[in-house]
Amino acid sequence: MVKAKILFFYLSCVLFLPALAQENKALKLWYTKPAGQFEEALPLGNGCLGAMVYGGITQERISLNEATLWSGKPIDAANINPNAHKYLQPIRDALFAEDYKKADSLQHFMQGPYSEAYMPLGYLFFNFDHKGEASNYKRELDIQNAISKVTYQIDGTTYMRETFVSNPDQVVIFRLTATGKNKLNFTTHFNSKLIAKSQGKNKLLTMKGWAPVHTEPNYRGNIPNAVVNDTLNAMRFTSALRVLKTDGQQSASDTTLRISNATEAILVLSMATSFNGFDKHPAREGKDETALANRYSKRASRKSYQKLKDAHIKDFREYFDRVSIQLGDTQNEELETVDRLNRYATGKTDNSLIALFYQYSRYLLISSSSPDGIPANLQGLWNESIRPPWSSNYTTNINAEMNYWGAETGNLSEMHKPLFSFIERLSKTGAITAKNYFNAGGWVCNHNSDIWAMTNPVGDSGEGDPSWANWPMGGVWLSTHLWEHYAFNLDKKYLKKQAYPLMKGAVQFCLDFLTTDQKGNLVTAPSTSPENVYITDKGYRGQTLYGSTADLGMIRELFVDYLKSAAVLGLDLDFQKKVKEALEKIYPYQVGKDGNLQEWYHDWKDQDPRHRHLSHLFAAYPGASITSSATPALADAVRRSLQIRTNDGTGWAIAWRINLWARMQNGERAYDAVKKLMRFVGKDAAIKMGGGGVYTNLFGAHPPFQIDGNFGGGAGIAEMLLQSHQGYVELLPALPVEWQSGSIKGFVTRGGFVVDMDWKAGKLISAKVYSRNGGTCEVKYAGQLKKLDTKAKRSYDINF
Incomplete structure (x- = not known):
């Protein structure tokens, strides 16, 4: 039975009142x-x-x-390697002649200076x-x-x-x-x-x-x-x-x-x-x-x-206070944080510590990304070094985006806005980079950026490895955040004024950059899979190729997002046609001989089978072109890829694995990654463990400190409990047995639905959906699907 009623008190609680938040003792770190x-x-x-x-x-x-x-000053984008585009066709010729060594060598001529650094x-x-x-x-x-x-x-x-x-x-x-x-x-x-x-x-x-x-x-x-x-x-x-x-x-x-x-x-x-x-x-x-x-x-x-x-x-x-989460084990809240981390490292459960970590991720986002400010960087806001790790810059091949994965679900949509303003700035310098480096329209952003909106490939004009220095998909990936924000808020004014023009510019670059392979498919060339190295069937260990799965997955996602945006606004029918035609011609996903989703155009091996990056799985998370319901065979290939990669890695890499296993609806594998993310690597750790984890203050450890582990980990915990990427709201899609009882309040889904729910003994007890904008809301739990025709600013009890 579905019962609708207006709950003004519920609205105020969900959005503003402190009554919803956990008791204060659950929300303290102490030493x-x-x-x-x-x-x-x-x-x-x-x-x-x-x-x-x-x-x-x-x-x-x-x-x-x-x-x-x-450090630094405004960049002179027009004079950073203005002849780089002259190497584009020679690189493509080398690639399609299967001369990957030559392509790797030529990539160095399409590099520029490094980014500047965030200062203490x-x-x-x-x-x-x-x-x-x-x-x-x-x-x-x-x-x-x-x-x-x-x-x-x-x-x-x-x-x-x-x-x-x-x-x-x-x-x-x-x-x-x-x-x-x-x-x-x-x-x-x-x-x-x-x-x-x-x-x-x-x-x-x-x-x-x-x-x-x-x-x-x-x-x-x-x-x-x-x-x-x-x-x-x-x-x-x-x-x-x-x-x-x-x-x-x-x-x-x-x-x-x-x-x-x-x-x-x-x-x-x-x-x-x-x-x-x-x-x-x-x-x-x-x-x-x-x-x-x-x-x-x-x-x-x-x-x-x-x-x-x-x-x-x-x-x-x-x-x-918009969000509350309870996962049990509240008796441990009386313990000092170091004691809790050490107990958890010995295998003892502390679900309240996981809930604290989730809320800490929201705390850090509020604290480092105010609506009218600068987006959170690689260390959020906090840095003590003149030459901080990776310049504490904006690393767009995962880290800058991961900082904002949990913003919408965590009811912090306003904190997402600094990223959109940053994308606007990137589009200006990126238009020059697109022309100079790729002879393309639109705008582009490569692997690194900084407060000066740098968009060129880095590498000190030839010293960088192409696997990370030459990667023009940063603007593509960042632009998917623009649609995501709209999907959660349905703000047409924002979509028309800010998001749509930026997405269209990124799409234009892709249309100009894509080229045809020998089979008539559209692929990227040159291409890389961020920071990874392949081994060809002839034994060459290379970095540059054509048509990496990561590139094509990101472009697919952007094209789909753009077409949905254009449909909402009723704009650019001729341009829409071009995008649809290109979308149909993009080289399809491939399943390798090991049952995995291929990372490379050919079924090559990885130099490091357990590589930290999971870029080729982008389509499963944060993208949604591979889902458990619509593409089950490809979802199986994603699962196999995750098994090969394992749940170990750097802090942020483990966080990505949490989200992917959640999307694959495997609560136990996701929870295993949560446990690894919570490994105590601080000075007072009783058990010395390698790899990523958390420091004494719960900062994410790459190591060293990178805040994306906090933000990505928080997003993953939310993804285990609530999903909405498949066209419906799914409750407890990846609930591990370790979280037998709990509750969430104030989590947000696409469509602008705010969800509260309680579960006990692993079973849903109650659920409530508040509709901010009205419209149809389909809710799924344990294989059952219920359809709600909602009105704006109304709350609906759901019984399964």
């Missing part, structure tokens, strides 16, 4: 000693400002980031005049309220430090208190790995500095001029710390701010850069970063601490 390294510190952020709290006793260290602080702004230190040993130490991160807290006792006095990063006020707030016979006595100062100068004056502490004008990727090693500084042409930054309130004495001199004999001190930190857009020189055309930082600081200083805190919590929980 009994200070952090000793970055992967133990606790992250705070508002999408622009980032802070890592170490929680020291005699010295507190706060690592600081500002999302727009990058610096540190803020607090030095305390404590006398005696500390006891009852505790540091915690409350991810429901986005507040870090440190408490300990010394000589009968309880010391407390509370920190949060406010989105409404664009500042970092610190509150320090001393309760007992002793007072707060401390100094605070800035430091930076970049060129910077600090000054204390008029009870204000400032630091001004400059990013490098160029930074080489860390993996290039110790090479000359790896970091180039030029303060006349560099992006500038400013940080400013002022006292909002204290009952003690305060003074500032030289590079230090001092507070003495206080029971309370509240400080406001602001940060800003001269970044003024991807196409504006940050030195000559930059914003006034000092004026910006002072504006934020002064505005916040007019408010009380409680008003700042209340506004911060209200803003953050508007997003966070």
Whole structure:
């Protein structure tokens, strides 16, 4: 029986009210000693400002980031290898003559410079005049309220430090208190790995500095001029710390701010850069970063601490509290996070830890990707290195996209928006790259990008391996996110104004880039399968080929998305015809002799059969042209490919496996990947394990730290519980036996349906669908399919 009723209270709960979220104890990371390294510190952020709290006793260290602080300046896309397109046809000729060695060699002539790097702004230190040993130490991160807290006792006095990063006020707030016979006595100062100068004056502490004008990727090693500084042409930054309130004495001199004999001190930190857009020189055309930082600081200083805190919590929980998840084992929530991770590593269950990890993925997305800001990079928002791993850039052959896999299902659609603005910027530089490198229209993006919207193939103009340097499908993959956002929200204005033109440009590039193989099929040439190496039947180990399954799967997905968009908007009938004709001619998926989905045009072996990338399985996830219902034979081939690859790998690679096994509706294999993703690889791990996993602060370990493991893992957990890619909403499609009982509230599906459900003993007990937009909603559970004709803003109980 299907019963419909209007539930205004339900709507408010699903979207806004904190009543839906788990009890607060389930939403805390906590520890009994200070952090000793970055992967133990606790992250705070508002999408622009980032802070890592170490929680020291005699010295507190706060690592600081500002999302727009990058090395470099706007790129001159027109003059980056303008003759690259001249090598396109020779490479194709070599490929179709089966001379793969020559094709690999020629690919080097179609490369350009590396991306720039995301920079650390610096540190803020607090030095305390404590006398005696500390006891009852505790540091915690409350991810429901986005507040870090440190408490300990010394000589009968309880010391407390509370920190949060406010989105409404664009500042970092610190509150320090001393309760007992002793007072707060401390100094605070800035430091930076970049060129910077600090000054204390008029009870204000400032630091001004400059990013490098160029930074080489860390993996290039110790090479000359790896970091180039030029303060006349560099992006500038400013940080400013002022006292909002204290009952003690305060003074500032030289590079230090001092507070003495206080029971309370509240400080406001602001940060800003001269970044003024991807196409504006940050030195000559930059914003006034000092004026910006002072504006934020002064505005916040007019408010009380409680008003700042209340506004911060209200803003953050508007997003966070939309979703609740319970998976059982709540008794473990009383344990310290390190203990929980070590227990889980021994094989003990802790489903509540998995639920915490899921909500932590949402916490990190809210904290590193605000609606009007810069998209989350390879480390989200948090970085301490001048040459961070892989430049902490936007790696578009999986990692940048994976950051946003869970945004829509996790009821954080707004956090997806910075990626779309970034795609708009890429389309501008990418149009030049498409012409110069491929003699094509539309726009293209290759393997790496940065805040300057770089789109060229990387490789230092010939030094890079084609397997990763030469890969023009970044724009194709990114553009599939544009349709995905529409599919969940049905916002025609967004589709027409922003998504459709960008998708059409990416489609135009594909139409121009595709070429005909010797059988009359459309294929890509040159082509690679990201970062993997094939072995031909003659024994050659190569990287360049024609018609990789990954390329063609992504193009298929984009073409289908584009045609659906054009149909919704009723636009470009002639262009639609071209796309449909091309779609029909694309080289079909092939099943290899081992029953696997072929990665290469020919049935070649992989140099590494357990390679971390699963690009050839894109059509199964995040794409949907291979599904268990519509293409069962190909789905079987995907399963076989996953078996060959195994569930081991780097952090993000394991996360991809979770999602793929979920799409293949194998809950046990998906859960096995979850367990591997949750391997404790931190310094305090009782069992030393190799491969990917999580650090002490639950950051995803590649290793090193990459945040895509967090985001991809969260998306995979959601995919195990709810799917909607096959034209209907499916409840508990990949529920493992380990999750016998649980509930979710506020998860979102395509079509704009919000789902709540409870299950017990592995069986669905109740389900409810809230329809945001109206329309038909088909719901499937355990082989049964029920059809609902819904009205907008109504809730429907579903009984199976």
